[in-house]
Amino acid sequence: MRSNSAGRQPSGSLTEAARRSQIVSAAVTVLAGRGFAATALSAIAGEIGISKGVISYHFAGKAELLQEVVRHVLQQAAEWMTPRIQGASSYAEALRSYIVANLAYLDEHRAEIIALTEVLANARATPGVEQIFRDSHREAVAALQAILDGGVAAGEFAQLPTRTTAIALRAAIDAATTAMRADPDFELATFGAELAQLYGRVVTR
Numbered sequence: 001m002r003s004n005s006a007g008r009q010p011s012g013s014l015t016e017a018a019r020r021s022q023i024v025s026a027a028v029t030v031l032a033g034r035g036f037a038a039t040a041l042s043a044i045a046g047e048i049g050i051s052k053g054v055i056s057y058h059f060a061g062k063a064e065l066l067q068e069v070v071r072h073v074l075q076q077a078a079e080w081m082t083p084r085i086q087g088a089s090s091y092a093e094a095l096r097s098y099i100v101a102n103l104a105y106l107d108e109h110r111a112e113i114i115a116l117t118e119v120l121a122n123a124r125a126t127p128g129v130e131q132i133f134r135d136s137h138r139e140a141v142a143a144l145q146a147i148l149d150g151g152v153a154a155g156e157f158a159q160l161p162t163r164t165t166a167i168a169l170r171a172a173i174d175a176a177t178t179a180m181r182a183d184p185d186f187e188l189a190t191f192g193a194e195l196a197q198l199y200g201r202v203v204t205r
Helices: 014-034 039-046 053-057 061-084 092-108 111-122 129-153 162-182 189-204
Strands: none
Touching: 014 039, 014 053, 014 061, 014 111, 014 162, 039 053, 039 061, 061 092, 061 111, 061 129, 092 111, 092 129, 092 189, 111 129, 111 162, 129 162, 162 189
16 A cells, blocks of 8 residues: 655656666566566565655555556557558558567567566566456457458458467567577567568468
8 A cells, every 4th residue: 555655646647657777677677687486576676765655655566556557568569560560551561560560579678578578477576467468468459450451351461360460479479488488599680570571471461
């Protein structure tokens, strides 16, 4: 529970938002560097030189903080990808951009992805995390299916089972996360380019 200590900034103030963001970033760093088991509030506080009490002021507990980590990474990924996809001049280009942008995000935000997967792998210890991710995944598949539906309707793509194709492609992209963690030298950019080429052939009339 948050305290009512003197000098508290008004709820929702820029100062409070900045501190919350700093704490979330510290949690990402600790999760990525030390793993879920070692990610205690004391470790997160020590990462940025604050007391556990400061974290408790902003978050009800570890579960709430880790839920925010998941939301942060998913939102960051969406904000990274959206302009790259919306700038496409055709459905074929949008599909390629969707794939390449996903893999580029994974490549350039490895710490965030490792942190996310650490939390998801221990979802039973963090109530609410599975639902947050499930909702995000459902939206991601729907967005991908919309690109495929649009391409079919416009005559750019062949007639194909768009939902099945979207689910399969989303699974292939997600599998890159596992490959990245298993092999630090895994070439995400190459994987993205080859996956885009492969699915370009799958959907072509």
